[in-house]
Amino acid sequence: MKNLNRRDFIGKTGLAAAGIMGASSLREVFASSTGAKKKVALVGTGVRGLGMWSKPVLAEFSDIVEFVGLSDINEGRLKYAQEYLGGNIPIYGDFDEMMKATKPDILIVSTVDATHSDFIIRGMELGADVVTEKPMTTDEEKCQAILDTERKTGKKVTVTFNYRYSPHRQKIYEILRSGDIGDITSVDFHWYLDIHHGADYFRRWHRLVEKSGSLWVHKASHHFDLLNWWLESEPETVYALGDLEHYGKNGEFRGETCRSCAHKHDCQFHWDITKSEHLTRLYVNNEKYDGYHRDGCVFRNDVNIWDKMAATIHYANKVNVSYSLTTYSPYEGYRICFNGTKGRLDAWIKESGAMERPAYDEIMVNYNFGEVEYIQIPQSAGHGGGDRRLRDRIFRAPESEDKYRQSAGSRDGAMAILIGVAARKSIASGKAIRIEDLTDLKPRAKKA
Ligand SMILES: NC(=O)c1ccc[n+]([C@@H]2O[C@H](COP(=O)([O-])OP(=O)(O)OC[C@H]3O[C@@H](n4cnc5c(N)ncnc54)[C@H](O)[C@@H]3O)[C@@H](O)[C@H]2O)c1
The missing domain is CATH 3.40.50.720 (NAD(P)-binding Rossmann-like Domain)
Structure with a gap:
């Protein structure tokens, strides 16, 4: 790949100057000056x-x-x-x-x-x-x-949509808002959970729809929120498909927990929780109070969530999204592409796997009848640096300028989960589900 025109990330995004780090709001000044x-x-x-x-x-x-x-x-x-x-x-x-x-x-x-x-x-x-x-x-x-x-x-x-706060995703938001690739017309968004992190959902309470709402809600609501935020619009209709083909009842053998399992030497998913003192003290030592096993078998028969999911989402601003979530990939990450009237933005993030993770995340912008631009964003820890920046926003500077509109309230929380709820209903009914039929929120073409 040729690097034709790399933008200076910090300079262009004004990340440090965005008010999140080190800024003071009236509320903050008041709190510290009165000691309250x-x-x-x-x-x-x-x-x-x-x-x-x-x-x-x-x-x-x-x-x-x-x-x-x-x-x-x-x-x-x-x-x-x-x-x-x-x-x-x-x-x-x-x-x-x-x-x-x-x-x-x-x-x-x-x-x-x-x-x-x-x-x-x-x-x-x-x-x-x-x-x-x-x-x-x-x-x-x-x-x-x-x-x-x-x-x-x-x-x-x-x-707390921490995913919005990663510098790489913030950069995507900024490019989309710049209008460089014109009006967005469609999005391809495919998320891959690997055989470690993906499998972990099937060990825990997340494996039950009644506890997690399924990965359509527990996990994909992160992704749906990103879409809603990036597109600055709200979902109108969802059509979805899903299957459970790998974990749960599909296993050739099963136990109750990894610790007690007779197949621990044959099972590729065997995980020894006792290697972590923190997790042992947090969960194993306290099983006697609620019977909850943090290292449950991924092949238990009671798993009732999907492990392969796909959805078509139509937005109120006419953008169509093609989304999928896979839970047993050899590597963890995602691919996203925004198709616009003047060009296309591509990003491919690999967070784990056999190949070493690069020191930066990349964005590729292709202009129709024009050149290609590559933008490199340095990596940082804690959900791409998002966790720390989210905490700063909530506790240090809640009222400082929110240039990238990263703060999320109940309407954002609702619109993210309602796509997942609609997906579950679509799988059950075989029909497309309208978001406006779920609560009293009516989808807006442009976020207020
Ligand atoms: N944003 C992120 O990146 C991210 C990452 C991990 C988890 N989470 C979210 O954080 C939350 C907690 O996840 P976790 O991994 O810590 O799970 P966990 O199972 O480790 O912790 C949940 C805690 O809630 C307690 N609990 C359950 N029901 C309760 C009740 N009725 N009353 C009081 N306590 C109750 C449990 O005993 C347990 O201590 C979940 O909502 C999860 O979706 C978000």
Whole structure:
């Protein structure tokens, strides 16, 4: 590949100047000048609650944030979380008790997906703004209930779409907005989960539609949110297909957990959780409280989600998207292409696999009747650097300029999951599903 015209990423995107890093808002100045810290509580002390929403928050924002409470249904995991976070944060088995005793300004929700709506709704009713992990929820009824409660209480829901914050995806957003490839007419978007990360969903609660909404919601809602954000439009109609052909009942043998399995020496998916002290203390040692096995067999007969999925999504601005998700690929990553009236943008991200990951992610822009441009974005850790930048936005500078419109609220959370909900309904009915039939949100051609 010839590098004909490489743009200077930092210079052109103004990443550092975008206000996310080091900027101060009135709210921030007020908080630090009066010494009043934001009171934050967390429900769901699993690996994400600890690794994304408490340990780093304590390390990065202790000047402006006070952690007032932790809650989880699993008593042992909750006690471990308290110890892991230094031993001082009060813990509550009862969520309402925590909310009433600590009165947090911000409640962070990082529980099992299907339970998010309970805490989002109750959290707002008890006076907090809510920051919830994706997916905002798992079906259209719960989605409507969240929207209704937000309107009723005047509190705010933020959905933590960290994928929007990676520099590479931000660069794609910027190129699309520049109009360089004209109006977007269609998108090809194909995501590959590998035989490690992809398989991991089939070990855990994610394998059950009733807990995760299936990967259409749990995983693909990340991708659907990216599409909604990149296109600055909302989905109108979804037609989908899906199968379970690899994991679950398709295995030649099965056990209950990898630890106890008679086939551990033959199974390519065998995984020894006890090699991680953190995961052993978080999950294995606390199985006695809820019977949950973090290292469940990927071939259990109760797996009821799809492992191969494809959808056609029609947007209100007339863009057609061809999407697929595969869960047993030899490498992890995605390919995306935006077809425009003046050219085409291609990106191919490889996050794992036999081939070494390059030091940069690339974007290729082909102009109709013109030249080709290659843009290289340096790699960074934590979902492409997105996790850290998202936390900065939420805790450090929530009201600073949002040049790339990366903050996401309940409408964004809804539009992302509703594509997945529509996909499930389309598979069940064999018909295309209209998003406007799912909640009271009417898809907009141009995002407000
Ligand atoms: N944005 C991302 O990149 C990203 C990455 C990983 C996970 N997540 C999200 O974070 C959330 C947590 O994921 P995880 O991997 O930490 O899962 P996990 O299973 O490790 O943790 C979930 C926790 O919720 C608790 N819980 C379940 N039901 C509860 C209830 N009714 N009341 C109180 N606590 C309850 C469990 O005991 C557990 O401790 C999920 O919503 C997931 O989708 C997001």
